[in-house]
Amino acid sequence: MSLTPQEVWTRLLERVRHDLPAEAYESWLAPAAPVSYSGETLSVSVPDQFAAEWNERNYTDLLQGYGPVALGNAVRVVFQADPERAGRPQMDFFSPTAPAGSTAALPQRTSFVARREGGEATFQPLSPRYTFGEFVVGQSNELAAAAALAVSQQPGHAYNPLFIYGGTGLGKTHLMQAIGHTVLERLPEARVVYVGIEQFTNEFIQAVQNKGMTAFKRRYRELDVLLVDDVQFLKGKESTQEEFFHTFNTLYEAGRQIVLTSDRPPSEIPRLEARLVSRFQSGMVADVGQPDYEHRLAILHQKARRDHLEQTFPDDVLQLIAERVVSNVRELEGCIIKLLAYASLKHRDITVAVALEGLRDRLTGDSAAGGGAGTLSIPAVQRLVASEWQVTPEALMSKSRLKAYTVPRQVAMYLVRSLMGTPLMQIGEAFGGRDHSTVIHSLERVEAQVRLDSDFAARVQRVENRLLQQ
Numbered sequence: 001m002s003l004t005p006q007e008v009w010t011r012l013l014e015r016v017r018h019d020l021p022a023e024a025y026e027s028w029l030a031p032a033a034p035v036s037y038s039g040e041t042l043s044v045s046v047p048d049q050f051a052a053e054w055n056e057r058n059y060t061d062l063l064q065g066y067g068p069v070a071l072g073n074a075v076r077v078v079f080q081a082d083p084e085r086a087g088r089p090q091m092d093f094f095s096p097t098a099p100a101g102s103t104a105a106l107p108q109r110t111s112f113v114a115r116r117e118g119g120e121a122t123f124q125p126l127s128p129r130y131t132f133g134e135f136v137v138g139q140s141n142e143l144a145a146a147a148a149l150a151v152s153q154q155p156g157h158a159y160n161p162l163f164i165y166g167g168t169g170l171g172k173t174h175l176m177q178a179i180g181h182t183v184l185e186r187l188p189e190a191r192v193v194y195v196g197i198e199q200f201t202n203e204f205i206q207a208v209q210n211k212g213m214t215a216f217k218r219r220y221r222e223l224d225v226l227l228v229d230d231v232q233f234l235k236g237k238e239s240t241q242e243e244f245f246h247t248f249n250t251l252y253e254a255g256r257q258i259v260l261t262s263d264r265p266p267s268e269i270p271r272l273e274a275r276l277v278s279r280f281q282s283g284m285v286a287d288v289g290q291p292d293y294e295h296r297l298a299i300l301h302q303k304a305r306r307d308h309l310e311q312t313f314p315d316d317v318l319q320l321i322a323e324r325v326v327s328n329v330r331e332l333e334g335c336i337i338k339l340l341a342y343a344s345l346k347h348r349d350i351t352v353a354v355a356l357e358g359l360r361d362r363l364t365g366d367s368a369a370g371g372g373a374g375t376l377s378i379p380a381v382q383r384l385v386a387s388e389w390q391v392t393p394e395a396l397m398s399k400s401r402l403k404a405y406t407v408p409r410q411v412a413m414y415l416v417r418s419l420m421g422t423p424l425m426q427i428g429e430a431f432g433g434r435d436h437s438t439v440i441h442s443l444e445r446v447e448a449q450v451r452l453d454s455d456f457a458a459r460v461q462r463v464e465n466r467l468l469q470q
Contacts, residue, residue, distance in 0.1 A: 003037065008075065040075065052081045131178050140295060170328050197240075266281050290420075291329065376467060411463070413427050
């Protein structure tokens, strides 16, 4: 049975949407419309030539890579500008297609396998964007970047294990994958694997169920470099911790490199066995923090150069974003994507005025000259959360365990952590002198409730939006 263009496009989108940030997916692929399908080539219409070139450069390889899985056969995806809008004048300020050989022209996903006896085992791919050349070093990540570079030059000898921790979107995964790229460039035959702890856990469970533990152990214990993301998710998984402990020991004793990332230091991961905490701390533990104003501006300038957007984004617009988007690097990149889409839809050049309109839900209040976080502070979070839950700010710092106080207190801690990246101990001190384990418990409770209760999630989001608009 032949598929319609819409059916083909829908099947591909169902696969790729899980690999992309929501902002990128909604801005660039969701608005596209399939036009025709010949059985080999799918033509997709987008609003203008810039969108066609952007999608071709960034998403074509990803979409085509899912053809055999989603359709049962290979497919060529071609983006074309809507002919009624292709000639509109404001396209003059958009960037040309990236030249061959540039980073932007590389496929978004690469084949990444670990060689072993009996064939090849496919693991998560390395992103071609996550290299040391694309990483911007600043005061907040200088130690972690230096340690990662040293490890890539001498795997197994410099800082083993290397444990990198920090908040979401600050560059932990970037540094980890940069190590993998550099090792493979220097030692093409090296057995390097990048894996998330959830994938490790799932494979372990399947190996137990299918009596495949011998192959599983060989798969992970014969590596030269093991890169493991999000080890905080080991918490409470006793059997997985046991297996990971033995895998860690085998690699470490053989002089093989281990690199780990987490959203918190080893000692603050709840329900993690003491012997794993000890081993994680035995090498180099380095944190990545929130970038300051100068660092954020450097990141934005590099992204503009990488994607050939220097003429599209004036310096004053980049300065505005750097001053008033203070959460993390991922948020900075999301602002670039959203502002491009907003200006394109409005048929307007990107200016400070357009940025203020298009990013009004992302920008914090006016910053000081140094580019600080403006009105975003712990007391400001406490005041707004207290107002939303109709309690006093003092109640959030009290010792009371009444539900009327504990829920907003936990929400306030969650927002302080997610929006400001404040250390756990500092959060505890600001909320009545609570210890870090209490803070961790509060963050986990809110995260779980946000996933399960849409009304609660909307309430938290409402407070977050108000904070960001101050």
